[in-house]
Every structure is written in C-alpha cells, then in structure tokens.
Amino acid sequence: MSKWVLQLITIGLTMVFCGLTPGQSIQWDEPTGQAVLVSGRLELVVQTKDGINAHRLRDTQTGRVYADGDYLWPGGTFPQLWSKPVIKTLPEGGKAIILNGKLADLLISQQFTIPQGKPGVILEKITITNPGTSLLDTSRFACGFARRLTDDAEALRSQFCYIPFRRYHSLVRDFTPADMIPAAAGTVWGSEGWAWSQGQNTLLITKYNNDDMEWSLLEVVKPENEKAALRFGGCGLWGRGDPERAASLKPGQAFTFGITRFEVLDGDWKDAFYAHRAFMDGQGHALPNDYNPPVHWNELYDNEYYFKVTAGAFQQPSFVKETQKKYYTLDHMKAEAAKASELGCECLYLDPGWDTGPSHFVWDEARLGTQRDFIKMLRQEYGIQHLGLWCALAHTPPGYTDPKPYSVDVARLDENGNVITFLWQAGSPDQHEAQPVICSYSPAFHDVKLKQMLKLCEDGAKFLMFDGSQYTGPCYDSSHGHSIPLTRHEHVMGYYGILAEVMRQYPETLIELHDPVLGPSSERYTPIYFCHARPATFELWGYEYMWGPMGNLLSGDSTMLYYTNLAYNIPIYLHINLKDDNANALVFWWNASLCRHLGVGGKHPDENVWQAHKDAMQTYLRLKPFFTQGEFYGLDEMIHVHTLKEKNAAVINCFNLAETPETKTFTFNLSQMGLSANAKYEIKGASSFKQDGDQMEVKVELAGRDAAVLEVKSGK
Ligand SMILES: [Zn+2]
Numbered sequence: 001m002s003k004w005v006l007q008l009i010t011i012g013l014t015m016v017f018c019g020l021t022p023g024q025s026i027q028w029d030e031p032t033g034q035a036v037l038v039s040g041r042l043e044l045v046v047q048t049k050d051g052i053n054a055h056r057l058r059d060t061q062t063g064r065v066y067a068d069g070d071y072l073w074p075g076g077t078f079p080q081l082w083s084k085p086v087i088k089t090l091p092e093g094g095k096a097i098i099l100n101g102k103l104a105d106l107l108i109s110q111q112f113t114i115p116q117g118k119p120g121v122i123l124e125k126i127t128i129t130n131p132g133t134s135l136l137d138t139s140r141f142a143c144g145f146a147r148r149l150t151d152d153a154e155a156l157r158s159q160f161c162y163i164p165f166r167r168y169h170s171l172v173r174d175f176t177p178a179d180m181i182p183a184a185a186g187t188v189w190g191s192e193g194w195a196w197s198q199g200q201n202t203l204l205i206t207k208y209n210n211d212d213m214e215w216s217l218l219e220v221v222k223p224e225n226e227k228a229a230l231r232f233g234g235c236g237l238w239g240r241g242d243p244e245r246a247a248s249l250k251p252g253q254a255f256t257f258g259i260t261r262f263e264v265l266d267g268d269w270k271d272a273f274y275a276h277r278a279f280m281d282g283q284g285h286a287l288p289n290d291y292n293p294p295v296h297w298n299e300l301y302d303n304e305y306y307f308k309v310t311a312g313a314f315q316q317p318s319f320v321k322e323t324q325k326k327y328y329t330l331d332h333m334k335a336e337a338a339k340a341s342e343l344g345c346e347c348l349y350l351d352p353g354w355d356t357g358p359s360h361f362v363w364d365e366a367r368l369g370t371q372r373d374f375i376k377m378l379r380q381e382y383g384i385q386h387l388g389l390w391c392a393l394a395h396t397p398p399g400y401t402d403p404k405p406y407s408v409d410v411a412r413l414d415e416n417g418n419v420i421t422f423l424w425q426a427g428s429p430d431q432h433e434a435q436p437v438i439c440s441y442s443p444a445f446h447d448v449k450l451k452q453m454l455k456l457c458e459d460g461a462k463f464l465m466f467d468g469s470q471y472t473g474p475c476y477d478s479s480h481g482h483s484i485p486l487t488r489h490e491h492v493m494g495y496y497g498i499l500a501e502v503m504r505q506y507p508e509t510l511i512e513l514h515d516p517v518l519g520p521s522s523e524r525y526t527p528i529y530f531c532h533a534r535p536a537t538f539e540l541w542g543y544e545y546m547w548g549p550m551g552n553l554l555s556g557d558s559t560m561l562y563y564t565n566l567a568y569n570i571p572i573y574l575h576i577n578l579k580d581d582n583a584n585a586l587v588f589w590w591n592a593s594l595c596r597h598l599g600v601g602g603k604h605p606d607e608n609v610w611q612a613h614k615d616a617m618q619t620y621l622r623l624k625p626f627f628t629q630g631e632f633y634g635l636d637e638m639i640h641v642h643t644l645k646e647k648n649a650a651v652i653n654c655f656n657l658a659e660t661p662e663t664k665t666f667t668f669n670l671s672q673m674g675l676s677a678n679a680k681y682e683i684k685g686a687s688s689f690k691q692d693g694d695q696m697e698v699k700v701e702l703a704g705r706d707a708a709v710l711e712v713k714s715g716k
Contacts (some may be wrong), residue, residue, distance in 0.1 A: 019089035024114050026087055026095050035085060035097055037112055040119025042264045044112060048085065051078020052099045052110055057122075057145055059264045064201050066262075069146030069229045072221060079103040079110075093117065106138070107131050113259075120264045126235050127256040130249035138255070139247040142188075144217065144234025149177050150227040154198060160218065161269035163193035163206070163276050164528060164567030170556035174269075177230050180220045190215035190238040192527045193567070195272030202265050204272040205232060206279060209258020212243035212489060213517075213530055216260060233260045239525060240517070244489045270634070273566040280568055284533030287569045291628050293510055293539075293597040294347035294386045294462065295621070297340030298575040301602030303332055305353045316427050317357055317402065328353040330368050337382040339603050344617040347386035347462060348378055349575060349599060359392045359401040359468065361452035363459065371459040388510075389461050391453065392468030393495060394438040394445060397422040399468055399519070403436050409444035411436035412475040415485075420473075439475040441482045441494045450498045457506040464502070465512045465573075466538075469495055470519025492516040496531040503536035510597065512573040513538040520544060522557070528568050540564065542574025542595050549576040549587045554657055561594035562640070565632045575599025582705055583609050585616040586655065589707035592620050593640045593653040596628050619709055626651040631674050635666055643674035650675060652683075652710040656702035663687075667697045679714035686710050 020026075027036045033048040038060075045056035057067035073079060079101025086098045093116030101108050107129040115121055126143065130136045149156060156178040166173065180189070193206040194216055207216035215238050219231045235257035241247060246255045261279065265271055280286070300306055305327035309320055337348050356362045363371040371387070378384040395401045403410060412420040421434040438445055453464060471492075474485030482490045495516050502509060517525045522544045532538060543560050545552040552558040561572060574595040579602040581587040592598050598620070604610050620627065630642030630651070638657070643650040650673060656662040670691075671677045677694035685708055690697045700708050 019093060019095045019116055020114060021117050021119070023119050024095075024116070026097050026114060028085055028087060028097065030084075035099075037097065037114055037122060039114045039122050040264075042120050042122055042262065044122055046097070046099065046112070048081050048099065051080050052101045052108065053078050054110070054112070054124075054145060057262070059201060059203075062201050064198060065147075066196070066203050067145035067147055067232075069148045071143070072146050072229070072231050072234070073103055073108075073143050074141055075104055077103070079108040082107075090116075102131075105130070105132055105136055106141075107254075118263075122262050124233055124260040124262070125256065125258075127254055128246070128249065129254040130251055133251050135251070136249045137247075138249050139237055139241065141246065142217070142219070142231075142234065142236030144219075144231040144236075146221075146229040146231060147177075148227055148229050149181065149220070158196060158198040159269070160189075161195040161197065161272070162191045163195060163204075163273055164563050165191070165524070165560060166269065166273075166563050167556065167559045169522065169560065177220070180218070180230070181228055183220065185222065187219065188236070188238055189218040192216065192529075193272075193276045194218065194232070195269035196232070197268055197272070200266055200268060202267055202269065202272045204261075204263040204265060204275050206261045206263075206276055207258050208261060208279075208283065208529075209243065209527075210283070210530065210532075210534060212245055212258070213239070213492070213526055214243045214258045215239065215527065233262065235260070240488065242488065244487045270566065273563075276567050277569060280529055280570075283529070284535075285529040285568060285570055286533075287571065287596075287629060288537060291571065291596065292624070293571070293573075293628060294388075295345045295617070296347045296349040296388055296463070296575050296597075296599030296601075297336065297343065297345035297384075298349045298351055298599055298601030299333060299336035300351040300575075301577045301579060302336065302339070303327060303353075305332075306351060309352070316424075316431055317404075319427065320358060324353055324364070324367060328367065330374075333368065333374075334377075334381070337378055337384055340384055341382040343600070343614055344621055345600070346384065347388050348382075348384050349388035349390075349463065349465075349601075351390045352392070354389060357402050357405070359395065360405055361391055361449065361456065362405075363456070371456070371461070375460045386462035387460060388463030389456060389465070390467060391456075391464050393449065393466060394440040394472045395468035395519070396470055396472055397424075397437065399470075400424070401438060401468060403438055406438070406448060407444045408436070409477075409479065410438045410442045411477075412439040412473060412486075413477040415476050417476065420475075438472060439477060439480055439482075439486060440472040440491050441475070441486050442477065442480045446494060446498065450501055453498065453502050454505060457502060457509050461509070463510045463512070465514075466495065466499065467514050467520050469514045469516045471517050488517055492526065492531065496534070496536075499538060500534070500536040510573075511536075511538045512541055512597070514541045524560075528564065528570065532570055537570075539571045539573040539597050540568075542572045542591070546574055546576050548580050549591060550580040550582070553587060553590050558590065558594075559637050561591075562634060562637050565594055565640075566634050569632075571596035571628075573597040573599065575601055577602045578609075578613055579604050581609060581613070583612050584703060584706040585609075585612045586657075586705050586707045588613055588616045588620075589653055589709065590655060592616075592627055593642070598627070623651050623709070623711070633673050635668055639664070639666055641668070641673050645674045648676050648679060648714050650712040652698070652712060654700050654702060654708040654710065656704065656706045659704040661704055661706075662702045663699065664702060665697065665699045667695055669694050670696055675712070676714070681712055681714050684711040684713070
C-alpha cells in the first residue's frame with residue numbers, strides 16, 4: 001500500500017472518529033456533570049458536580065478497578081470548575097478533555113488525553129497556576145487517583161514493581177499495598193514507572209517529563225476518620241525536591257507537570273517493562289540507527305598512574321606532573337595499545353592522566369606528542385581506529401578539578417558573597433591549600449569546557465566520557481546567569497547544553513554522561529531518559545560496576561544493568577576490569593550482554609584467562625550486531641536474548657553464578673523473542689534443542705561460574 005493511500009485512510013478515520021479510533025471516546029454529559037473517557041478497555045469517569053473528581057479508573061474487560069475513591073487533592077476538597085470542560089481534538093491525533101478549576105490559592109488545569117490508535121492508554125497532565133499577587137510555596141502540592149485499600153484483600157495483595165530498578169543493587173524491591181500501610185505518614189515511593197500487577201493484569205503507570213526531573217509517585221494516605229487509600233498518578237515533588245521549578249510560583253506563573261501515562265495490559269511486570277520501553281522508543285529514547293560503538297580498551301587497570309595519584313596527593317600539581325612523567329608516557333600508552341590490539345579492541349580509552357593537569361582537558365603534547373599523531377600511531381602501529389577520553393567536569397570535593405586554569409569567576413559564592421573554598425589536606429601540612437570550589441554553571445567554566453571538548457573532537461577524539469558531573473551545590477553569584485542560588489535543574493541543563501553543542505558540531509562523537517545530579521557512583525537519581533534526545537543523545541553509565549565486576553555480579557548488584565535493558569534501549573557504556581574475571585570469561589560475557597557499548601581493560605595475569613578473553617572477543621566481534629543493535633529480551637536474569645529481526649536470528653547468553661555445574665533447560669516462544677514462528681531453527685552451542693511450532697526448548701550445559709553463548713539461526 002502506498003504512503004499516500006495510508007495517509008488518506010488515516011485522514012478518513014480522523015474525520016469519522018474526530019481524532020479517535022474505534023473503541024475510543026470522550027463523552028460529556030452536562031446535566032449530570034460527568035465525563036466518561038473510554039480508551040479500549042480502560043475507562044475513566046470524572047465527576048464535576050462537587051468539583052473536579054476523577055474517581056473511577058477501571059479495566060472493563062477484567063473488571064479490575066484501579067481507582068475507586070475520590071481523587072486526592074491538597075486540602076481534601078475538589079477544585080471548583082470555573083469554566084465548562086473543553087473537549088478538543090489534538091493536532092497529533094487523539095482527543096482531550098480539559099477541566100479548569102480553582103483550589104484555594106491555585107488555578108488547576110487537569111487534562112485527560114486519549115491518544116489516537118492506542119487503545120488501553122489514557123494520559124493525565126496537570127498545570128498549576130498562581131493567579132495571586134504574591135509568591136506561593138507549592139513544594140507540598142501533590143495529587144492523584146485513589147484506590148481504597150482496607151476491605152479488598154485482592155487489591156492489598158497486588159504487586160508494585162519499580163521500573164526500571166526492580167532490583168536496586170542486589171535488593172529485589174517488589175511490594176504490595178499491604179506493605180505500604182504501616183509506613184510513616186508522608187512516605188512517598190517514586191519511580192520512573194510502576195508495573196501494578198494483579199495476576200496477569202497489569203497497569204503500567206509511567207511518568208514522562210523531559211523538561212524537568214519528575215517521577216511517578218505512590219503514597220498511602222489516611223484521611224481522618226476515613227480508611228487508608230493508595231494515591232497514584234497525578235503529580236508531586238519527590239527525591240531532593242524535584243521538579244524544582246514546581247516548588248514555588250511567582251504571581252501569574254504556571255507550571256505544567258509531566259504526563260502520567262496509564263496503560264492496561266495482559267501480562268506481568270516484565271510485559272510492563274517492554275511496554276514502557278516501547279513508549280520510550282516512541283519518544284526518541286531509542287537505539288541510534290546503525291549503532292556500532294567501538295570496543296574500548298581502558299589503560300587504567302594496568303597502569304600505575306591513577307592508583308599512585310589517588311593514593312597520594314592527587315590535587316598537588318607538582319605531584320601529578322611528576323607521576324604523569326613517570327607512569328603516563330607515550331611508551332606506557334603504546335604498551336596498552338599493544339594489549340588492546342592483541343585482544344581485538346577498536347578504541348583506546350584514556351582515563352585520568354592524559355591531559356596537562358586534573359581535568360584540564362588540554363592534550364599533553366609534551367608527554368604524548370600531538371593528539372593527531374597519537375591517533376595516527378594507534379592506527380598505523382596497532383590497527384586501533386579510535387581514541388576515547390575521560391573528561392571530568394567540575395566535580396565536588398573530594399573529587400578534584402583544578403580551578404587554577406580558569407578565571408576567579410568560576411568560583412561558587414555563598415549567601416554573603418564570599419568565595420566557597422575547600423581545604424585540600426594532601427601532602428605535607430605546608431602543602432595544604434584552600435582552593436575555590438567551582439560553580440558548574442559559571443560561564444567562565446562552561447565556555448572553556450565547551451571549547452576544549454570541541455578541540456578534542458576536532459583533533460579526532462571519537463568518545464568522551466562526562467564524569468565529575470554531579471551538582472556542584474548552591475551558588476549565589478548573580479553574574480553567573482543562574483537562579484539565586486543555582487538549582488539542580490539549571491546545573492543539569494547547563495551540562496546538557498555542552499553535550500548538545502558538541503554533538504551538534506561533531507555528530508559522530510559518542511558521549512557517555514554520568515548521572516548529572518550524582519556524578520560518578522553506583523546510584524542513579526536522574527530519570528534514565530532525562531534530557532536524552534533533545535535532540536542530542538548520550539550513553540548511560542554502567543553504575544560504576546567496573547572495578548570489581550565479578551563481585552558485583554555474584555552479589556546481584558549488577559542486575560541493575562539487566563533491568564535497565566528491559567526498560568530502555570538507550571545504550572549503556574562500561575569498561576570492566578578483566579583481571580577480576582575467570583577462565584570462563586563469565587564477567588566478560590555478562591557485561592558484553594548488558595552494555596551495548598563494551599569497554600574492557602586489565603590483562604589477566606593468568607595466560608589461560610587472557611586466552612579465554614581473546615577467544616571471547618573473537619566471538620563477540622563476529623556477533624557484535626546482535627549485542628549493539630539487537631532487541632533485548634530477558635527470559636530471566638541469567639538468560640538474555642538478543643534478536644536481529646531482519647536476520648530472523650538471535651544470540652542467547654546463559655549464565656551460571658554457582659560454583660557447581662548446572663544443566664539449564666528452558667523454553668520460550670519464538671514469536672515473543674522477535675523470531676518468526678514459521679521457520680525451522682538450529683541452535684549452535686546448546687547441548688540439545690527441540691522446536692514445536694512456536695515453542696523452543698533448549699538445554700545447555702554450564703560449568704561452575706560459566707557463561708554460554710548460543711546462536712539461534714533459521715535453517716535453509
Ligand atoms: Zn554560580
């Protein structure tokens with residue numbers, strides 16, 4: 001069917017159904033003051049007689065009721081309608097009803113949208129406005145749907161699952177509404193999304209806000225003399241007080257919270273993860289086209305420089321210089337390039353030490369020759385095509401960025417206008433020095449960093465890591481152009497501005513952005529997708545699980561990588577210490593399977609393990625498109641499927657963390673893994689397999705602490 005025919009049909013449907021598809025409708029009944037929205041099997045009822053009250057949300061197919069209590073607004077009353085509800089057809093397709101009301105000092109606009117062609121989906125959006133003449137504190141504003149809890153055993157046993165962090169480090173965090181009731185009043189659970197499951201019925205509740213950091217919130221509220229109710233959907237501040245821009249409103253000012261997206265589906269928490277991922281793909285938080293990042297070798301693990309400077313006086317320029325001259329020379333880098341080449345890596349990544357001083361970002365020609373010559377050397381002598389560079393931003397103490405190369409205007413000022421300093425107590429007491437702490441948003445810092453990064457790209461850098469990205473703290477310097485004091489939001493947007501400009505001028509560059517609020521750590525604060533695809537993209541940091549990856553795997557901590565892949569297609573970057581691996585290349589394969597941009601480093605002293613890594617890398621490079629571009633499915637935490645639909649083929653990684661051998665037998669539906677059910681398949685690497693139509697049973701033998709790579713191909 002040609003494109004214009006499809007367009008005509010679409011136009012026809014739009015005309016017939018006024019922006020909706022069959023099974024979707026919005027009905028407003030003025031005499032009763034009731035609006036009923038139907039999106040496939042999801043039905044929402046809003047009563048307006050006593051004020052705006054979205055009091056019923058249910059699945060008409062199964063009868064499961066999600067909301068059955070009065071909508072929870074601050075103050076326990078409803079916003080009083082001040083105009084007739086408006087129903088409008090949206091330019092992007094779909095229809096919305098907009099309810100405008102007044103609640104105490106605030107104007108409230110609540111919009112419910114039925115997106116065209118998405119049966120089972122309803123969107124909620126809330127705007128608050130200060131119509132008064134004085135500043136309003138809105139930091140405690142929170143609202144949402146209500147589900148009465150106490151008399152419904154089934155609802156009490158329903159399950160909430162965090163998206164994406166079902167496991168945060170090793171902890172599995174599923175919980176029930178019954179688990180929430182004993183929590184102290186005011187306890188709020190926040191997550192990018194929730195899978196709320198009751199048997200095989202799941203409501204996916206996703207918060208989406210790419211302008212301000214915001215999460216989907218849950219709370220159990222216990223109004224006086226009333227039974228406990230679960231609050232969900234709606235909006236509110238959470239975490240460190242984000243979205244910050246909603247915390248107060250000047251006269252006339254408005255704030256629109258991010259949408260809450262409700263989607264009903266048949267399936268469990270994992271199906272909700274996949275639905276969340278599909279939605280995020282649709283918002284542009286998807287894999288870049290033809291994504292093929294070079295495999296990195298990181299010089300860090302075998303080079304003594306970093307360990308010397310972090311053990312000694314990291315911040316003393318004289319010590320840094322001396323240590324660089326001793327441990328970070330062209331010959332040292334050539335030795336690392338030789339290992340990278342022997343293993344088959346495609347990019348040499350230089351961690352701290354390549355520049356003229358701590359986070360100077362100026363290539364140290366005196367030690368390493370010019371950057372262009374260095375890349376030429378990598379290509380000609382070692383067959384390594386690319387150079388990657390560690391770029392730490394402002395840091396906060398005890399992380400260190402040398403303030404000396406910048407003007408004094410980079411310093412943070414306190415409320416009294418004094419420069420904030422930190423006393424660096426390294427080296428002998430006479431070397432201790434109080435130095436200014438940098439404001440990340442100061443133009444004197446920001447502009448220099450951008451110019452330096454552009455120069456690094458101009459001279460051929462393929463990859464930049466944005467480390468040291470944490471919020472640098474409140475700053476009261478009005479000449480910096482930020483709010484007084486600097487907000488987290490401005491800090492994040494400032495760094496994103498540098499990233500976006502580098503990507504605009506050098507679109508082939510790959511940038512990994514550490515959490516822009518917390519910086520280098522195993523924690524994640526900022527929503528995974530935040531600022532991604534606006535329009536520049538970036539890679540995610542693999543939660544610092546690089547130093548001791550075997551321990552991270554055995555403890556369950558690095559399952560965070562698995563759950564991130566279930567929820568997002570945004571690539572993760574990580575460079576792991578291979579010296580922590582075993583002769584089965586367990587750590588290598590775990591990270592190859594979960595980090596679409598793979599980095600390694602550290603030659604294992606045992607030649608058998610090194611050989612295992614060389615063999616594993618050959619297999620990895622042969623199958624690389626499956627790992628970098630394949631659709632990721634998790635049969636469980638230890639069985640990962642990477643499918644290339646256009647090839648109708650997949651790679652399956654299986655892991656055994658136990659010390660004893662394991663015979664793993666598992667079944668899956670081919671069609672659920674993106675494979676055609678009509679083909680006959682062979683599985684290389686399995687001890688046996690049996691196909692019965694769409695169903696495949698696989699048996700694989702694994703040694704203790706072992707990884708297997710299975711190749712699924714359709715036969716001729
Ligand atoms: Zn500042």
